Amino acid sequence: MLTIRKLKKSYGGETLFEEADLQINYGERIALVGPNGAGKSTIFRIILKEEEADKGTVERDEWTLVGFLAQESEAVGDYTVIQIATGRAGEIEKLEATLKALEDAGTVETREYSEAQSMYDALNDPKVEAKAKKMLRGLGYAETDFERPAKEMSGGWIMRAHLARLLVIEPDLLMLDEPTNHLDLMSLLWFQDYLKNYSGAILMISHDREFMDELVESVYDIAEKKLNSYTGNYSAFVEQRHNQYVQQNNAYKNQQKQIKDLQAFANKFRSVSSKASQAQSKLKEIERMEKIDKPMSPKKPFRFQIPDPPRGGQKAMTLEEIDFAYGKHKVYEDLDLSIERGERTVLVGPNGSGKSTLLKLLAGELTAQSGTYTAGHNAKIGYFSQHRAATLDPNASVLSEVMGAAPTLREDEARGILGSFMFRKEEVYKMTKVLSGGEKSRLNLVKFLVDPPNILLMDEPTTHLDILTVESLILALQSYAGTLVFISHDVHFIKTLATDVIHVANGIAKRFHGDWDYFIEKSGAGDERAALTAD
Ligand SMILES: Nc1ncnc2c1ncn2[C@@H]1O[C@H](COP(=O)(O)OP(=O)(O)OP(=O)(O)O)[C@@H](O)[C@H]1O
């Protein structure tokens, strides 16, 4: 239904990929993977004609309906959640205008017209609203929020409203750019099940191994500016890529040894007249060989160290008898909690139980209606919110963002640390508005590192990060000298970091003095993923 041939794209002389081929058939499930900034979202934009390729073609079957979920949510105006989820927001008026214009021009036998017509029919189907509500519920929405203006909601919730809209339309091809980023575990599992039974084709960009393993049957990987395809799910891809490397590396080594032996023979007998011609033919043999390239060795996570921050007091933070409510909606009543220096605490609990609220209370970003909040002696708090793009000035360069975060930093120091986060050479002059999702997340991490706090509060820090960068972050946080409190739905991340678990549900925060395995055992949750959201 969609065929891409020999695609090439570069920005400012930097080639992202070339000779890229990709084919999607009806009903197929494909993952597009690769490191942050490799060009995955760019391929999507080219397919959607939002961007032009330098070379190559994209062909699409005329009648296919394509639905697209962007990596970062678009503006929502004054529309309500349900207006967005039904797809009516802004669309009905626009489609009517398009249809009329095409009719007036007498061009109704075109793909553009049939697409607009089928969209229009789909939106006006009376079952649409009921279906939209079902999707919203599945994605974790409370009934009471359906009629609220979407702009009151957080970015993650706006994205879910857009996602619901796509699921309502049921396009022939669903293009999803990191759809699990803003889903909590319960909605994620619902969504995964839903997609399993989805009849259309799915092309997804993701950094979520488990999600891809459950869903996809082939993987396209952008590596070294090439787009390589593999059959099977994500784990199968990792295995094949590894085997390919081992095979090619062995072949390379064998050939090198062969060359060395031939060369040694030639060197030894070149001046012996009876063997000179033999020596000569060995050299010829080397020349004639089809040389095997040395394969790129698999990338390892880069290591970075968070500089030791000034030491804080033994009690990092305390909350005493805290009452907190959003309007009438009570979240905490009489909450007591203290965080000790050096702990790495994860907050877990069901969707909407107040994890982010608790983190904001600890950060001093929210003030409780009653009770006391004390930050410990010498506390220097860094809060890494869930919505990080907003913390960057779109027209500032990467370098100036970092320099602004730490006034005493020298430019070469800033460039050094940016370099280890893959912002190389000229890339530090990029405006932040052109950065990929993962690049924005990395830049925010760098801003922390240049002026490290001794209490780090992180809300879903792995969102948008590629798999290797997550490993790098884990290594850095493991040796971090300060105190860490975080929220995550990434089991691997939690497992390798948490020394303490706080389970938040029904306004109660219960502490487990032990790591993830201890929590699993004590809470009796059994299944690890289920434990994240259990009440
Ligand atoms: N208009 C532009 N000018 C210059 N560079 C750009 C522009 N748009 C995108 N880029 C760069 O192109 C690269 C690819 O971006 P893209 O968004 O496709 O990455 P991605 O693979 O989706 O990454 P992520 O996993 O972080 O989402 C990035 O390095 C980005 O900074």
Ligand SMILES: [Mg+2]
């Ligand atoms: Mg992207």
